[in-house]
Amino acid sequence: MVRVLAAFCLALVALPAQLSAEPPRAAELTRHGFAPGTQRKVTLHGQNLKGAMIVHNDLCLVRVHVVQGYPGTDPSRVELEVDVPAETPLGFYAFRVSNQEGISNPIGLMVDDLPTVLKDGAHTTPAKAQPVKTPSAIEGAVTADQADCFRIHATAGQLLSVEAVARRIGSPLDPLIRLLDARGNELAYSDDDESLGADARFAHRFKEEGDYVIEIRDSRYSGNGAFRYRLRIGDFPLVSSCYPLAGIQGKKTLVDIIGPEVSDVAPLELQMPPTGAGEQWLQRAARRAGGQSSGIFRTFKSSYREIVEVEPNNTPDNAQRVAYGTGVSGRFQAARDRDQYRFTVAEQAPIEIHANTRSFGTPTNLVLRLIDPNGKEIARGDEVAGGDPDYLIAIRAPKSGDYRLVVDELTGRGGAEFAYRVMIGPVKRSFDLTTEKSVFQISADGLIAVPVTVKRKYGFQGPIKFVLAGSVAGWRVLDGIPEGKDSATIRIEPKQNEPTLFAHSFYLIGNAQVDGGKSQWGVTQRAAVQQEMRKLDNPPDELLHGLYYVVGPALPPMVELNVESKTVLVEPLGKPTQLKVTAKRKAGFDGAIELRARNLPNEFELKKAKIDKGKDSATIEIKLVEDTTRDSLAFEVVGLYEHQGRARKVVLNDLQIELKRPK
Secondary structure (H helix, E strand, O other): OOOOOOOOOOOOOOOOOOOOOOOOEEEEEOOOEEOOOEEEEEEEEEEOOOOOEEOOOOOOOOEEEEOEOEOOOOOOEEEEEEEEOOOOOOEEEEEOEEEOOEEOOOEEEEEOOOOEEEOOOOOOOHHHOEEOOOOEEEEEEOOOOOOEEEEEEEOOOOEEEEEEEOHHHOOOOOEEEEEEOOOOOEEEEEOOEOOOEOOEEEEEEOOOOEEEEEEEEEOOOOOOOOOEEEEEEEOOOEOOEEEOOEEEOOOEEEEEEEOOEOOOOOOEEEEOOOOOOOOEEEEEEEOOOOOOOOEEEEEEEEOOEEEEOOOOOOOOOOOEEOOOOEEEEEEOOOOOOEEEEEEEEOOOOEEEEEEEOOOOOOOOOEEEEEEOOOOOEEEEOEEOOOOOOOEEEEEEOOOOEEEEEEEEEOOOOOOOOOEEEEEEOOOOOOEEEEEOOOEEEEEOOEEEEEEEEEEEOOOOOOOEEEEEEEOOOOOEEOOOEOOOOOEEEEEEEOOOOOOOOOEEEEEEEEEEEEOOEEEEEEOEOHHHHHHHOOOOOOOOHHHOOOEEEEEEOOOOOOEEEEEOOOEEEEOOOOOOEEEEEEEEEOOOOOOOEEEEEEOOOOOEEEEOEEEOOOOOEEEEEEEEOOOOOOOEEEEEEEEEEEEOOEEEEEEEEEEEEEEOOOO
């Protein structure tokens, strides 16, 4: 997604210093659909919304801000204004709100070319159905044990599509939709859709002119004001994706539109964004010839060579040869089709194969098998929790030669819609980094503590260091993942005087030396966001790139550090000097305190120490490890601790080192 200037603005207000344990919770937005080039005011309902402001995110093209005069004092609502620039692609977006108590769950939006109609009362039976014109999109919410009904008029031979958008905007609704004739006969039905997940859709060609009813309800008969939906009715095609699935950055790609009902949709020329923004998921739209509304799909901007599968390639003898470092778009044209690809690698070279289906919206379920030069299967593709990639093979080549990738559809299904993309090398990284958290609340004197899990590949066991990107000038990363370890808590120290109630996003990137080169990859929170978006396969891209934080007021310190003298006489080169640090604890805190040095030059080494739980002192060692011309310098000792689930710090400053020089 193209980066834009500040997409969201922040409203800062004076709020009490007391922190609550409950972050803001978004329950329902009075409207989720917006046309490009429009601006509308909406109301966000929820809990703990007092003082809410928008969390800044440069990646979101839809601009949301708090209406002038807010944040208000009502904890159950906040007034917002949504501004959609005219050039915004149709598709799904999201934002969050924050206050001193934390950061909310994501709130979904849809940029749509269908005009919006609001549900205007109780229309729970076909006899009471609300009349609506087509094309349109109806917004409302279902109540428990009831359905919402809408009456449309159709002509003989008319092809009409119906799509329930719920999970993709963060709603708990699991929609079930039906089409009924005037006599109550069911003509069409949809619950879950393989391309959309829990959302539903169908297309129907009417045999007779007349009035018909479209019904929507929760498949579990649940419901309340939060069970929001956007019910799209129009001539849009039922698009799953395009083929080929990916294009090369900066170039035009001619694609076919694929899906369960894409008749009268011509091939589409997609202009991929230029270089500089890296690989990207993109949202695009397609219409039927002469159509008034669009179907939305995802494609991918690649920085590698992209080719399409060439048939026949279903046996070892006619396996399609591809260069290592190539993305291949393939599809199973018929039932029981099989595709095979041949590539050459050297002994002990890492082989990494990514495959994507659900990430593109195709219904394909893959079986991947890697065959070595002797014809032996040596690996199968693992399904990746959370997806992107959806399937992964990562292994070192046991010997030099030609390897084959065998690709099958799990259930043997086939057809134009059953597409996939495999990326056969190159190795992008020797580790994957994930976190189970996507939002963080810290006090003005606190630390961000990110729990990070590493999945190591190709035998890599080395240490991983971390750097930050984003609006984080002056921030420090205090931890890394040690050699051989699979997890660690990475603590981050914001700069001093970070504005209170300031909310933003940042990026945490791991770096390591692997085989004489540098390997790096960002920490992803995809699985955490999917849970927040009710197990949505493909959350809005802006939620996946960056972790979110909010800075609340300072909390009372729970400990004070002291030393006998703030002047430390350091011995000559190689001789350690001991410094005793004592802790004066406040009532209710007896936790461990990790001691570190800050602003200590490279010529000096401080051996980390810890004041154990319940103890009141520890001794740290300072050593001159390189000769220096300095006679004195200032430094600080920082104590890191945890209290009531928050990472905290205490600083002992104005310390001075003086070197003992030989006389």
